[in-house]
Each structure stands twice: as C-alpha cells, then as structure tokens.
Amino acid sequence: MPKTKIELPDTIEHLCILNERGEVDPTLEPAIPDALLLKLHRTMLLARRFDERLLSLQRQGRIGTFPPISGQEAAHLGAAAVLRPSDWIVPAFREMAADIWRGRSLESIIIYNNGFNEGGRIPADRNDMPISVPVGSQILHAVGIAWAMRYRGKDDVAMTFFGDGATSQGDFHEGLNFAGVFQLPVVFVCQNNQWAISIPRSKQTRSKTLAQKAIAYGIPGIQVDGNDILAVYVAAKEAIERARAGGGATLIECVTYRLAMHTTADDPKRYRTDAEVEEWRRKDPISRFHGYLMAKGLLSEEAVKTEEEAIAAEIQAAVERAEEEMKSLGDPLLMFEHAFAEMPAYLKEQRADFIRSMAEAQKEEKHA
Amino acid sequence: MPKTKIELPDTIEHLCILNERGEVDPTLEPAIPDALLLKLHRTMLLARRFDERLLSLQRQGRIGTFPPISGQEAAHLGAAAVLRPSDWIVPAFREMAADIWRGRSLESIIIYNNGFNEGGRIPADRNDMPISVPVGSQILHAVGIAWAMRYRGKDDVAMTFFGDGATSQGDFHEGLNFAGVFQLPVVFVCQNNQWAISIPRSKQTRSKTLAQKAIAYGIPGIQVDGNDILAVYVAAKEAIERARAGGGATLIECVTYRLAMHTTADDPKRYRTDAEVEEWRRKDPISRFHGYLMAKGLLSEEAVKTEEEAIAAEIQAAVERAEEEMKSLGDPLLMFEHAFAEMPAYLKEQRADFIRSMAEAQKEEKHA
Amino acid sequence: MPKMTMVQALNLALRQEMEKDDSVIVLGEDVGVDGGVFRVTDGLLQAFGESRVVDTPLAESAIAGMSIGMAVYGLKPVCEVQFDGFSYYTMHQIEAHASRLRGRSQGRYHVPMVLRAPYGGGVRALEHHSESREVFWAHIPGLKMVIPSGPRNARALLVAAIRDPDPVIFYEPKAVYRAFREEVPEEEETFPIGKSQRVREGRDLTLIAYGAMMRPTLEAAEELKQKHGVEAEVIDLLTISPLDDSLLVESARKTGRVAVVHEAPRSFGPGAEVVARLVEKAFFHLEAPVARVTGYDVLIPLFSREQYYLPGVARIIDAARKLLSA
C-alpha cells in the first residue's frame, strides 16, 4: 500500500436548529422545559440590556473600559445553561450572560469595571474562575481543573470559553492536546465572533473552520450557529454528556458576531463596515429566540414588555446599589492583602511605610 | 441545511516507495540521477558511521553528551537533499546527515560536542541556522526567514525540522498557523521517531497521525515512511516545488525511529523493549536504500566495502584534526565576544576584572 | 519644529526609518488596518502597504519568533506586543534565541529586531495592562532594554533601536503617550542607546528615574526647590540595559544622596541594580543610603486604587527629605 489515504475518524458538522427567522427544524428541536426556555430568554435580555447600560455608564465616565457582549448571548449562555452548579466555568472576558446565569451579581460587574478589585471576588457558592484577560491562557486552567475533577472521582466537567483569536495562541493548542491525551472532561467553547479586535477571522487562520482544529487532537469538533441558542444548547449537551461519561473533550465552535466595539476603547469603524454589522443584526440571537418562543406560544409582546420593565428596574437598582457600595470602597491598604496566605516581613514594612507616607502627605496638605 | 457535514479540502496520505525489503514501487519511483543516489547513500553511511564514532568518543570521555541520529538518516537527509544552497535549513538537533550534506565539517561537530562554542560557527557559505535545543522553538524562525525570502522576491524556501514531541509545543502551532495565514514558503518536516525521550508517540497526542495536524492550519499534510529515502525525497520535492511556486507551506511527517538513546545521558531500557528496537532495525533506512541501489546495479558489495574504508579514514582524519584544533582553543576571554556588535562599558569592566582575577589566581598558585 | 505627542513622535520615527530603509518591517496584532490600539503605527499600512506593515494572528511567541527569523535573514523587524503584560509569552524566544544568536553562531548571525510594548500604569486600564517588568529583559545578557520618557527622546531612541544591530526591547510608557506635547524635529535625530541623560542640574541630591516616572520626579525636583530650597539633580536612565552608570556615579559622587524611582515592584527591581552600581563605584561618597521609591511588591491594583501603588510626587519628596536629613 505505497500511496494510501489515511482514514480520519473525525468529521466536522455544522449545526443550526433555529433559522434566522426563528423557525425551528422540528427534527432537531430539543426538549427543553418551558420554564428553562423562558429563563434563558430573560437572561439573554437582561445581559443585553445591562451591556447597553454599561456602555452608557462608560460613555458617561461612570465606569472604565469594558468589553461589550451584545450579539453573543446565545453563543455562551446556550453552552453554560447545560452545566450543573458543581461544574466549573473558566471564562475569557466576553461571557457576561453566562456569568449572570451562574449567579454573578450585576453590582459586582459594575464594581469590577470601576476598577475595584472587590468586584472580582468569586462567591463561595460559584465554581467559576475569574475573567481571564491574557487571550487563550485560561484554557489550560480548565484542563487542570478537569484533570482534578476526574482524579477526585467526580463526574463534573470544566467548560472554558475563548474567542476566534485565541485559537492562534500556543496555549490553545497545548490545552486541547493535553485534554485529548488525558481524555479529560472539558468542553472547549470557541465564540467565533469573526473578529479579534481588528483582525478578521480569515486572517486569523487559513483553516476553513475553527471546529476542524479538533482533528489535530483526535477529539470531536463541531461548528454550530452561535446565534441559535438551541443549536448551542444541543451541541453543549452532547459534549457535556460525553465528557461526564468519560468520553473526553469536545471543541465547539459557535459562529457568532460581536455587534459592538471590541472594548469601549476601540473604534470598529476603522476595520469593518456598517453593512457587515447590519447583516449580522438580522441574525440577532435574541430576536431569533424570541420568534421561536412566540411561535411556541410561550411569549407574547405583552409579556416581553413586562419583562423589559422588570429588567430595567433590576438594572437600575443594581447601578444604585453598586454606586452606594463603592462609596465605602477605596481603602488603599487593600492592595497589600491577598498577596500570600501570610504577609511576609518585607510586605509588612512596605505597608507600614505606605501608611507613614500617606500620613505625611496629609500633614503636608493640611500645612499647605 | 440545519445539520451539514463540512467539506474539508484536505486529505492525508501515507507515502512509501521502497518497501522494507528495499523493493521499489515502479509507479512511484522518482527519477533521481545515479550520481545523486550514490551521494545520498554515501552521506547516509558517513553519518551513521560518524554517529557510531561519536558514541564511542563519548563513552571514552572524549566528547560530551550528544543526541545520536542513527536510524533517522533518510528522514532528514531525504528532505534536505532537495534543497538548493540558497534555501535555508532551520534544524532541531537530530539532523546530522542533513548538516553534513549541507557542508558542515565533521570537525566542527566534534568541537561543538566537546563544549567549545567555536564548533557552532556557521560558515559564510551555508544558509543554515545553528542547532536549536529548546524543542519546537526554531519552527518560528523558519517562518520568519520564509517571510523575509518572499519579501525579498526570492523563490527560496525554508525547511525546518523537529520531532514528534515538538508537535505538542505552542510554538509548533503558532508557526504552522502563521505559515498558513501568510502562505509562506516553508516546509515543516517532522521526524516522528516514536519517542520524545521516554514519552511514546501515543502519549504525545491523541491524533491518529501527526500529518493530520496540517488540517488545523489549512495547509497540505502528508505522512511518509521516513525510513524510505525515496518517499521522503518525493514528498519534500513536491512540497518544495509548491512552496517555490507560491503555493505555501506543507507539513511532512516522516515516520522513523531513533535506534539509539535519546542522548548519551539517557537509558532507553527504562522505557522501551529490545524487541521494539529490533523490529525497527529490520526497517533500517540504509540497508533498505542499499538493497534498492544493488538491485539497480548502482552499488556492489565491493563498492560498499571501499566506501566504508574511505569513510573510516575520513572520520579518523576528522577526529585527529579536531583534537589538534582543540589544543589551541580554550581561551576563556572568548566568552566576552559576540555579546553585542560593540562591547558595552560594563562588559569591558567585567572582562578586565576577569583578566585581573585570572592573573591573581596564577600568582597565588605560583606562591603556593 | 512641530509639537507632538509621544505617539506621534514614535509614528514619525517608524515612518522615516521605513522610508529610508526597506528592510524595516512593522508587525504585530492590530498594527496595520487598525493602526495599533494606541495608534502608534497609524497610517503606516496606507503609506507602505501590506508587505511592510503586517497584521498578525494573535500569538506573541510567534510574533517574536518570526521577527527573529526575519532579522537573521537581514530584515529589521519592529514588532509590537500589545501590552507589556503579554510580553512574557515572548520570553523564551527572546531569552533562548534573540539574545543568543550572535554568540551561538559565533558572529555569523545577529538579530537586529526591536520589540515594542506599551508598559506601566496610570491610564485606567484593564487588568494585565499596567505592568512594568523591564527587569526581566534587563537581566538577559545580549539584549538591550530602552525606555523613553518623552516625545523627543522616544523618537530619537526608537530610530537608534531600529538601527541597532542587536535586539532591543523598547518599552513605551503608555501614561506618557498622549500626556503632553514636545517639539520634535522633522529632520533626523537619534540618541545613543546605552546613555543616560542629566535633565536637571543640582547639588543637594540626585533623583534617578525613567519612563513615566520622569514627570513626577521632575515635579518633585521643582517642588523641592520651590518649597524647600533644595537643588535636586535629575537623571533619566533612558537605557535600562546596558546600564550607563557613569553619569549616575558622577552625580552620586557630587551629591552623596540618591533616590531611584520606578513603578516596577521594588524587590529585585531595576532600582536594586542602580543601588549596587553606586555602591560599587561611589560608595565612599554616599552620605546616606540610596533610597528606592517604587511600586510595592504586590499585584498592581485595579485602576481605582492604582494611584496609591504608583510612586508620585509626594512619595518622591518624602524620600528626598529623608535622604537630606540622614
């Protein structure tokens, strides 16, 4: 057999259940309880409205730079919604709907985005890692967490998120390879939102899909319409169940779109056209899901209106609570906390010196 | 099209032209001039005998630790032999037959392995990078060199070598991805010798082949019998021609075997069986090629005997020249050279201090 | 002479060097179409095309490693790492290869690359966007480490870095990027790498700083004079490594009292080397222990508290007055 074609076990599929008009493919429609469908809808809407509010707060100078998520709600919430509380999420920085789903308070998001470390505190009842800014680096933590879960005999899974840009990082490669070799219960969710700041997906890699990168690691890969929460949900469910059952890791590429700027410091007009954005607006994950729920008779325009009002109130209350809470923050001595379990001598000295110099400065000021 | 199979453009083939008994597949036999065939044979044999000599020198304490190449001659020489002098080789550390082919002197190899930096000098007429020890890191240099070649309007290519272990490194991934995106004239040659020190290929990655990793980057990948120099040659030729013509990069996986220890500091008995080694000895690239050349009437036992004698003499002369040359090496001041184009003040001070302290120590010694 | 921000001055340096020398290539994440997230490379793509201004995929190790290959081949890559906080991804390429290839090839190859990265705090940035780890690079033999402090010297030093035959890590104080304008000559100007600069004369004490810390340091010097009648000499290091200690030593011998200011964490920070050099070469002239006014040895806090972390005028004056009373 001198020149032989090697049979590759893996094929890559694309999954879409709700089309752009919100019409469902009945052969693929998952059996999701009504209450859960409605909760997903509410969370998507809440995340969208909160994202919009954060943007206006940022423009008013009331919070710092942050990365909006609008347009990607289905791509990350659909996956996270399949998890149990004992599973872990290892996020990048553009999974706010999932964060909220997992119990993160709106206040903590405001406080974090206002430059207070307190906003990063993870409550004891959430098994999630903090946001990870260095692109791709968090993927390896999910691999380690999954390893530890299996070692401890749990059937939990670790789900990690990252963008299309992250797939170019060495840590992506190393993480998927380790997960393949050790057959670990990890679900790798790539939110392919078409852009890594100004770099389009086509310049990020020459591969036709991101999902096919799974072939390099001998693990299953699938591409889903990331603006179709049903497709994301179904793909995640399959991957999670396989992982729980000892079947190892999966790579899910969610094809979606970042409707807003990369962060509030970014000007997307420099690198993409309004027409492109408009095209994707038509595929909006919320309106699509909305259509589905209406057709199913689970939602009415009236109900949505009530929901919108409740959400507006919830956000307003959170903003007020956060602004109140922040008044009591800002003790600079906090920066010396949480360096180590025990503060070493040199840090105690630095802390003391800091206190002394603050006092000195105040004296000076009074003097002047 | 809710659930659709994505057509992947790439398929992965396995290529073998000379079987284990040295019988050629006439439909695939390349037209290589006789003189070149014989030169390849001689270089393989020289590299094998020199490798053996280095091992005995090492065992006698006459050189330091080094990584033997025996068994892998075809896998790297077959690829390098297709290059032009103006192409570049970016090696790992197990491509000695290719180094020799490209003009590296045996002396320089001995001198380097004896811990003299002079042995690392690259002559002006060779476009090759020095050996690279940090596994996988050199892959990126080939990408940069290829980028520069194309920028300068050359139709040269950069060929980089690495092992099966290296495919797990982030730099491998980043390098192949960049080469894909920029469609660069690089040939990535993986010498899959089944082991990365004690880690077998099966524990290095779950993918069935290493060649299929090319699919992740949208570039062609091929697996060849790396102990079949004709197959390696043919695959490299195709890749190089494509690269020269602007068709971009290729990943070639050469399936071969490291017959000796990882380095002379390694004890392979700790992790693999003699039976495995024996099995691979039967697939020896040199005896296989030998059989082919005999059948073709290009080589006789007599001619091989003459060749062996000439090689033994060549090696002996090189050892003697190297040992002679090393007598004049060892000036410690050399360590201050080649730090920068110009020596900065603090290095001049350190150098002066070194000279002073050496003199001091000699005085002390005389004194005592 | 036009007045420019540091961003504009750096852009000018790149533009002019690219015009003069077609081996100068700019590459990195978002450096092309976007013009760099801080706009340092703005307009270069339009002026020089995709073959010289290269938007890369998101992979810092590859950006550095590819630059090494380009430089070995004879180009002069100027690559950008988007923030200093992501430059550790390039560490192995820089340590194991860029800094060593001249030595390893015994002079056959050299690596005339520049790795630019914005560094430091003070711009209300996200996590991992305010670091200051210049000592990592300064400690690596075979590597040069440069940090300008204003538009004019930024331009002059970047030109010198691009022309330098050896690898240069070029950290740009992002707090200075748009903080003020300075006259920057249109015509060529360079400043030698490996030289520090006296920017204010004084006889009572010496303040040594660099990068974004030059401004509070100079302010402190002015206030020391105005309020306390103290004449502080101020030195801008400009090159961190190879560290030019001659001026530091000369000044320390004159004033006998020295403080070194940086935003990097204190322990094993750049200031320690300054202290060590002064001890080695000016010990018997020192009237007081050399003081370090630095970032603390903790995670730099998120932006609402970072002003407490960063050395400011008050802390510098505090240190100066302690030095004078020692």
Next chain:
Amino acid sequence: MPKMTMVQALNLALRQEMEKDDSVIVLGEDVGVDGGVFRVTDGLLQAFGESRVVDTPLAESAIAGMSIGMAVYGLKPVCEVQFDGFSYYTMHQIEAHASRLRGRSQGRYHVPMVLRAPYGGGVRALEHHSESREVFWAHIPGLKMVIPSGPRNARALLVAAIRDPDPVIFYEPKAVYRAFREEVPEEEETFPIGKSQRVREGRDLTLIAYGAMMRPTLEAAEELKQKHGVEAEVIDLLTISPLDDSLLVESARKTGRVAVVHEAPRSFGPGAEVVARLVEKAFFHLEAPVARVTGYDVLIPLFSREQYYLPGVARIIDAARKLLSA
C-alpha cells in the same frame, strides 16, 4: 540517619508527602516511566501509579497552566520543568495567573503548586541546560522562589514548598544533585520558606550565597581561615524571595564587609537586591562596598569554558581580600 544525595533526598520528600496527602500530584515530561531525567521522581510511578505521577506531552506552558487549574481545584501539583532553560515557556502562566489568582479572586482561590526545575552550570551539559535566571521569578509579586544547597535542606524545603498554600518556584542546583551525600532523617523535617540560614560564624566579613555556590563559598571561607586567618561568616539564602534580610542585616552590621555570590549574570541579578537591602538597613555599618561575585553578563559558554564563567573559590577569595583591604 541514612546518607543521601540531593536527588535521593528530594525523592524522599516527594514520596513521603505523596504518602501523607493524596492531593500531591507529580507531573511533567519524563517524570513517570523514566523517573525524571535526573531520577528525582524515580520509583514514584511504581509506588503511586499513573493517576498521581503523570507523564505529560512536551509543552511547558501547559504543564504550568494545568498545574494552576489543579491547584485551584484543591490539589497540590508538583510539576517539573526539565531544565531551568525551558522555564521561560511557563513565564506567562506563572506571572499572569499562578502569582495572581489569590489576589484576583480576592482570596477565594489560591495556587498551592510547586514548579521544580534543575538550574545552573557545572555538569558539562548541553546548550540551554546551565542557566540561572532565578531573578525572573524573584521579581514577581505573589510568588516564592526557593533554592536549596544540600540534600538535607533540599528535602526540608521541598516538603515546606509542597505544603505552602502559595505557588513556589523550586530551583534545584544540578551541580549538587549527586555531588555529595549528607545525613537526611527518615522522619519528617521541614524548614520554613522565607528564612535564610547562618552556616558558618565569623566576625571579619560576611559571604552570602545559595544553591550550588554554597560549596565554593564555604571552601573559600575555610581557605580564608587556614591561609589568611580571616573569619568569614557564611549565610545561605535558601529562599530567594520573599528575601529574609534580617540575618543578612544582622551579619552585615557585625562584620561591616559583605560579598554576595551567585552564578546568575551580575546585572539586575539577585545580588543587586541583597546589596540594596543592606544599603537600606545596614548602610552605616558597612566598611566597604558590598561586593558581587557572580556570573558575567554574557551567554554562559559551552562546557569547556564554563568553569571560567562560574564563580569559584579563587574569585571569592579575591573579593574577600579586596573587601578586607578596603
């Protein structure tokens, strides 16, 4: 008490901690079947099985990053990087995550991992196998950096490192691995991280060293006494960071003359911090400039010349005598 090499002593530490605590997991390249290229993990696979001794693919960043995940989940991973020269691949994981997660999560998570790596020269090794870059780690807030010098303290410190709730970089001087044997008690012994140790009393001058440099330093001290009648006090740092300066300061105040010895390059090296601390806390007791006896600021040469690069007895004595005549 059995006499052991450092390799055996480290193996004992791992074995006993693994017996006591099933959250201790060993991972890295070749640590399992092969028992580690230096045999530090020899026999652990046989004793504890594949679920606790994990041979990984060849990827240092993943080894570190996976360890971080394991540690966050509550395990105590002890990962190995085969040589210090490849540890830069882990830098971003360690800097950006291991050292920060306690702070970033406001105390919810911590990272009780140990990253072991052989470091330093002196064993006729290949290129990239003789580095000494401890300062990279020592400069990172939130990280501990430990370097033992002999079998007994290696065992005691490794046990302490494994139990430490925070990330510890543990560099093992490969030149000491099999250089000599020492009595190491079978029963548990630990040594606190963050403490240095006086290993020889003296009043004339202080020699500060660590790791593989302890042996030439102690030899030099002995020779100084025998040949020159000089009583050198010798301090072994053991922990590089957090640097315990109390003993250094106490000794410097007593002797007034100090040399610090390390094989890392001099500039921006660990010695600079020692000098800076002594200047800050013992300045008025110093009779002479603190001396640095170190590796030079160049590529460490291949093994035929490395003895000229590494500080040895002669250079230490030379520095001591200059100190005494100052």
